[in-house]
Amino acid sequence: MTTARLARAGRALLPRVLAIALLTGAWQLLVVIGVQSPTGVPLPGPGDAVGAMADLTRQGLLLPALLNTITRAATGYALALVIGTIIGAAVARVPLLRSAVGSLLAGLQALPSVVWVPIAALFLVAGGHDENAMYFVVVMGAFPSIAMGVMSSYDNIPPLTFRLARSLGAKGPQLYRHFIFSALLPGYVAGMKQAWAFSWRSLMAAELIIGSLAGAGLGTLLDNGRALLDLPEMFAAVLTILIVGIAVDDVIFSPVERALLRRRGLLAA
Amino acid sequence: MNLALRARPRLLVAEEADEVAVRLAGVTKVYGKGRGSVTALDDVSLDVGKGEFVCILGASGCGKSTLLSLIAGLDRATAGRIDTPVAHPAVMFQEPGLLPWLTVRRNVELPLRLRHSADGERRVIVNRLLAMVKLIDFADSRPHELSGGMRQRAALARALAQDSQLLLMDEPFAALDAITRDSLHDDLTRIWGDCGNTIIFVTHNVREAVRLADRVVLMTSRPGRVGRIWDVDIPRPRTLDSADVAALATEITATLRLEVSSDDR
Ligand SMILES: Nc1ncnc2c1ncn2[C@@H]1O[C@H](COP(=O)(O)OP(=O)(O)OP(=O)(O)O)[C@@H](O)[C@H]1O
Numbered sequence: 001m002t003t004a005r006l007a008r009a010g011r012a013l014l015p016r017v018l019a020i021a022l023l024t025g026a027w028q029l030l031v032v033i034g035v036q037s038p039t040g041v042p043l044p045g046p047g048d049a050v051g052a053m054a055d056l057t058r059q060g061l062l063l064p065a066l067l068n069t070i071t072r073a074a075t076g077y078a079l080a081l082v083i084g085t086i087i088g089a090a091v092a093r094v095p096l097l098r099s100a101v102g103s104l105l106a107g108l109q110a111l112p113s114v115v116w117v118p119i120a121a122l123f124l125v126a127g128g129h130d131e132n133a134m135y136f137v138v139v140m141g142a143f144p145s146i147a148m149g150v151m152s153s154y155d156n157i158p159p160l161t162f163r164l165a166r167s168l169g170a171k172g173p174q175l176y177r178h179f180i181f182s183a184l185l186p187g188y189v190a191g192m193k194q195a196w197a198f199s200w201r202s203l204m205a206a207e208l209i210i211g212s213l214a215g216a217g218l219g220t221l222l223d224n225g226r227a228l229l230d231l232p233e234m235f236a237a238v239l240t241i242l243i244v245g246i247a248v249d250d251v252i253f254s255p256v257e258r259a260l261l262r263r264r265g266l267l268a269a
Numbered sequence: 270m271n272l273a274l275r276a277r278p279r280l281l282v283a284e285e286a287d288e289v290a291v292r293l294a295g296v297t298k299v300y301g302k303g304r305g306s307v308t309a310l311d312d313v314s315l316d317v318g319k320g321e322f323v324c325i326l327g328a329s330g331c332g333k334s335t336l337l338s339l340i341a342g343l344d345r346a347t348a349g350r351i352d353t354p355v356a357h358p359a360v361m362f363q364e365p366g367l368l369p370w371l372t373v374r375r376n377v378e379l380p381l382r383l384r385h386s387a388d389g390e391r392r393v394i395v396n397r398l399l400a401m402v403k404l405i406d407f408a409d410s411r412p413h414e415l416s417g418g419m420r421q422r423a424a425l426a427r428a429l430a431q432d433s434q435l436l437l438m439d440e441p442f443a444a445l446d447a448i449t450r451d452s453l454h455d456d457l458t459r460i461w462g463d464c465g466n467t468i469i470f471v472t473h474n475v476r477e478a479v480r481l482a483d484r485v486v487l488m489t490s491r492p493g494r495v496g497r498i499w500d501v502d503i504p505r506p507r508t509l510d511s512a513d514v515a516a517l518a519t520e521i522t523a524t525l526r527l528e529v530s531s532d533d534r
C-alpha cells in the first residue's frame with residue numbers, strides 16, 4: 001500500500017525532475033558557450049546561482065528577505081481575498097451593480113498591476129507608507145481574479161440547483177449554506193489560485209521598484225544585485241522567487257482544487 | 270371559470286380545499302414573447318383530489334414537465350389559477366438533480382437537514398429509504414459514481430424523505446430495468462397507501478400509468494391541453510401484466526397513437 005503510493009508519487013514526480021534537469025542543462029550550455037552581457041559580465045551558471053543562494057543565506061540576507069516578502073504577500077493576499085469576495089458577491093447578486101461594474105472587473109483583471117506601482121509610489125510612499133503602497137499594488141493585482149471567480153461561478157450554478165433548493169423550501173441562510181457556497185467552491189478556488197499568481201507578480205514589481213524602509217524583500221535583493229553588478233545574487237533572487245511561487249501553488253492551491261474536482265467527478269481519474 | 274371560482278363564498282372554498290389537493294383553473298403557460306413564443310399549456314383545468322394518484326401521459330414536448338413545475342410553484346403561469354394547500358410539494362425532477370458535492374446519503378438526508386430533524390431520527394429514515402431503493406451499499410458514493418438508474422433511485426429516496434403531502438414525479442422510473450421498476454411500483458403504492466399523500470406522476474409508459482393510477486390523464490400537444498381522462502377501477506394490488514391492466518393500456522395506447530400521429534401533420 002505505502003510502496004504503491006510511493007511508486008505513484010515517484011511516477012508523478014519523474015516528469016518534473018526531468019524537465020528541471022533539461023532546463024538546467026540548457027542553462028549550463030549557455031554558460032559553456034560563453035554568453036555574456038554587453039559590458040562583458042559572464043552569465044552565471046546554475047551552480048553559481050545556488051552558490052549565491054547559500055552565500056546570501058550565510059550572510060543572513062536571504063531568509064529575512066524571504067520572510068518579509070512572504071509576510072507582505074500573505075497580508076496583501078488576505079486583504080484581496082476579503083475585498084474580492086465582498087465585491088464579487090455583491091456584483092453577482094445585485095443586477096444594478098453587475099451592469100455598472102461587471103465589465104470593469106474584467107478590465108481590471110487584464111490590467112497588468114505594475115501600472116499601479118508608480119501611482120502607489122507617488123501617493124503612498126511619498127507619504128511614508130511604503131508597506132501600504134505594496135499592499136495596494138498586491139490588492140489591485142489580486143482582487144479582480146477573486147471577484148471574477150465568485151461572479152462567474154455564481155453564474156454557472158445550474159438552474160436546477162436553485163429549483164431544487166426552492167422545492168425543498170430552502171431560503172436565506174439555508175440556501176447559501178447548503179447550495180450556493182458548495183456550488184461556488186471550485187470556481188472560487190480557481191479564482192484564488194489565479195489571484196495568488198497575480199499577487200506574487202505584483203508584489204515583486206512593487207518591491208523591485210519601490211523598495212522598502214521596513215525591510216528588504218526578495219525584490220530588493222534582486223535590485224541590490226543589479227546595483228552591485230552581482231549577477232549570481234540576481235539569479236539567486238530570481239530562483240527563490242520562482243521556487244516560492246511554484247511551492248505555494250503546489251502545496252496549497254493545486255491539491256485543494258484537484259481534490260474538489262475529483263470529489264465531484266469533474267476530473268479524469 | 271376563473272371568475273366563478275373567485276366569486277364563491279369563502280367557507281365553501283375552504284371546505285373544498287379539504288378534498289382537493291391541487292386545483293388548476295384555466296392555466297396557460299407561454300414561454301417567451303412575440304413570434305418565437307411557445308404556448309406550452311393552454312387553458313388547462315384539472316382537479317386532483319386529496320390522496321389521489323394521478324398519472325399524466327402525453328407526447329414528448331406536450332407540457333407535462335411545465336405543468337409539474339407550475340404546480341410546484343417553481344414557475345409562474347401566464348394565466349389562470351393554481352391552488353394547492355401544500356406549501357412545499359416534493360418534486361422528483363426529470364433529471365435526478367443530485368448535488369454533486371454530497372454523498373448519496375447526504376443527498377437523501379438533505380430535506381431532513383433543512384427541516385432540522387434530529388440526528389437519530391434522520392438516520393433511521395434515511396437508512397429505510399436507502400434500503401428501499403437498494404442503495405445502502407452506495408450510501409457513501411458520490412452521484413457521479415452511480416449509474417443513471419441509481420441516480421434516479423437516489424432522487425426518489427430524496428423526494429420521499431421530504432415526506433410531503435403532495436408528490437410530483439416526472440418520469441421517475443424512465444431509466445430503470447423492468448424488475449427494479451416493478452419493485453419500486455410496489456414500494457410507491459405501499460407508501461402512498463400508508464401515508465395517504467397525493468401523487469401526480471408523469472410517464473411515457475402506459476402500462477405503468479394504468480398499474481399505478483386512480484386516474485390517467487392524457488394530454489394533447491401543441492398546445493398542451495387535457496385530452497381524455499380515464500378512471501382506473503381495477504382493484505389493487507395490480508400487476509403490470511394482469512389482463513385488466515393490459516386491456517385498459519391497449520385502449521389508452523390506441524388513443525395516444527391517434528394523438529401523437531395527428532401531432533405530426
Ligand atoms: N424554459 C423554457 N423556455 C422555453 N420553452 C420551454 C421551456 N421549457 C419548456 N419549453 C417548451 O415548452 C414545451 C413543453 O415542454 P415540457 O418540458 O413541459 O414538455 P414535456 O411534456 O415534459 O416533454 P417530455 O415528455 O419530452 O419531457 C416544449 O415545446 C418546450 O420546447
Ligand SMILES: [Mg+2]
Nearest residue numbers: 333334363439
Ligand atoms: Mg418532461
